[in-house]
Amino acid sequence: MSDILDRYIAQSGSAKPAAKGGSGIVFDVLREEIISLALTPGTMLSRQELQERFGFSSTPIRDALMRLQEERLVDIFPQHATVVSAIDLDLARQGQFLRRSVELELVRTLALNPQPSATARMRSLVRQQSAFADLGEHEAFAAADQAFHRTLYEAVQVVALWELVRRQSGHIDRLRRLHLPKEGKMREILAAHTAIVDAIEGGDADKAQTALRDHLSRSLDFVPSLRESHPTYFRK
Numbered sequence: 001m002s003d004i005l006d007r008y009i010a011q012s013g014s015a016k017p018a019a020k021g022g023s024g025i026v027f028d029v030l031r032e033e034i035i036s037l038a039l040t041p042g043t044m045l046s047r048q049e050l051q052e053r054f055g056f057s058s059t060p061i062r063d064a065l066m067r068l069q070e071e072r073l074v075d076i077f078p079q080h081a082t083v084v085s086a087i088d089l090d091l092a093r094q095g096q097f098l099r100r101s102v103e104l105e106l107v108r109t110l111a112l113n114p115q116p117s118a119t120a121r122m123r124s125l126v127r128q129q130s131a132f133a134d135l136g137e138h139e140a141f142a143a144a145d146q147a148f149h150r151t152l153y154e155a156v157q158v159v160a161l162w163e164l165v166r167r168q169s170g171h172i173d174r175l176r177r178l179h180l181p182k183e184g185k186m187r188e189i190l191a192a193h194t195a196i197v198d199a200i201e202g203g204d205a206d207k208a209q210t211a212l213r214d215h216l217s218r219s220l221d222f223v224p225s226l227r228e229s230h231p232t233y234f235r236k
Contacts, residue, residue, distance in 0.1 A: 022060030026050065027067045034073050034084055035173050036139060041233045043084040045074065073170045086235040087178075088171050093220060095172035099149075099165050100216040106152040107196060107212045111205035118155035122148055122197045126190060133186040141186055142177060148193055176219050178226055178233065189215070 030050075033039040050061045065082055068074040072091055076082045110118065125148045132141040153162035179185055192215035199208035227234050 022054070022056040023063035023067070026054050026056065026060055026064035029054075030064060030068060031071075031073065031170075034068070035170060035177060036142065037174060037177055039084050041084050041086040045082040045084065047082070071167055071170050087174050087233055088235045089220075089223065092171040092175050095165075095169040096216065096219060098168050099172070100213065102161060102165055103149065103152060103212055103216065104209050106156050106158075107200060107208040108205040109156050110152065111200045111203055111208040114201060114203055115155050118151060119197055119201045121151050122193070122200075125151065126193050126197065129186070129190055129193070133190060138177075138180050138186075142180060145189060145193075172219060175223070175226070178230065179219060179222050182222075 030039070030045075039045075045065065047058060047061050047065070051058060054061070065074060065076060069076050072088065073085055074082055075085050125144050129141055129144045129148070132138075132144060150159075150162050153159050192211060195211040196208055196215065199205075199211055
């Protein structure tokens with residue numbers, strides 16, 4: 001089993017959590033591996049090998065792959081192969097636009113109605129990210145980054161919107177993950193998160209939106225250099 005699957009099992013407290021079901025487990029693990037680029041674009045996914053790896057029958061594997069196809073994270077060629085999809089820049093732009101639009105309203109709402117518990121949670125996550133940045137722990141840093149943004153949705157009690165945005169953000173999230181190891185990127189994210197929390201806590205809605213907009217608008221600026229260093233990762 002992969003480290004990601006081991007962590008999934010440890011967190012759930014069961015080797016095969018009933019609440020998720022087989023397809024849910026496979027989907028979650030493979031999705032995280034695709035987003036983190038542990039499974040890079042172009043990687044072939046063998047259904048037989050996935051059955052052996054996860055210990056499930058063909059049906060949960062098939063259902064998980066179909067869900068990944070719905071998010072455009074894999075390409076399924078019937079009777080031939082399933083392949084991790086290349087990063088699609090049009091989908092990345094749409095995902096960026098959706099997430100930015102929703103979160104601009106979230107930070108405004110929170111700035112006008114500050115919630116000490118939410119800001120305390122976000123500051124705690126910023127401290128965690130700072131520690132992970134010092135250690136060069138990219139995966140842990142990225143997980144804390146996702147938790148930081150999810151906290152915005154939880155605080156405004158629209159968690160279902162987080163799931164919707166997440167489903168549409170696979171390609172922009174892969175782009176962000178590809179850029180994360182670049183020198184100074186983690187510190188840039190930390191500065192942005194701090195500015196967002198400061199503005200929310202200070203009740204400055206305009207400042208919170210400005211910080212959020214700047215934070216979520218930069219990923220596509222680095223596409224040319226990323227395409228140059230990883231040309232096979234992108235859809236032509």
